[in-house]
Amino acid sequence: MGWKSKAGNERSIPQEKSTAERERAGGADRETIREHIVEKVLTLACPRCKQAFVDFNGCLALTCSRAGCDCGFCALCQEDCGNDAHQHVGGGCPLAQQIGVRPREFYVDANQYQKAASRAKAIRLRAYLDTLTEARRQHALEDCRRELRDLGLEPADFG
Numbered sequence: 001m002g003w004k005s006k007a008g009n010e011r012s013i014p015q016e017k018s019t020a021e022r023e024r025a026g027g028a029d030r031e032t033i034r035e036h037i038v039e040k041v042l043t044l045a046c047p048r049c050k051q052a053f054v055d056f057n058g059c060l061a062l063t064c065s066r067a068g069c070d071c072g073f074c075a076l077c078q079e080d081c082g083n084d085a086h087q088h089v090g091g092g093c094p095l096a097q098q099i100g101v102r103p104r105e106f107y108v109d110a111n112q113y114q115k116a117a118s119r120a121k122a123i124r125l126r127a128y129l130d131t132l133t134e135a136r137r138q139h140a141l142e143d144c145r146r147e148l149r150d151l152g153l154e155p156a157d158f159g
Helices: 021-023 026-039 086-090 112-128 132-141 147-152
Strands: 003-006 008-012 060-065 073-074
Touching: 026 112, 026 132, 060 086, 073 086, 112 132, 132 147
Parallel strands: none
Antiparallel strands: 003 008, 060 073
């Protein structure tokens, strides 16, 4: 059903898109979710200044190298520990056992760290995905498929 303009043309009344239609279209929302997952969930970064870290030197108590930041944080859970994360790591990071690192362990080799970091990312990803509707969750997994697989994470395991 429509309405007639002064010129006599029939026009349809604009309809609000259903939630499902909006989620299928997704557009900017999908890109925002993908960026959040890639930048905030899958990337090791300083919890204070958000600088990404690429190299891991073996010690789980990290210090941000950005000038003026000097944040001490945990390489496993990325908790801001003030200026020194040794007390947090030495006291037993609550995430350590869940991801296969012995509690109170300060040093791990690169291979152990990659496995532990992958498990930590999976935990963070699952927690974030649980905040999304099912449709957005599936879009997010589809949109991040390459990044997840690059980290050894299989998208099908999340949903």
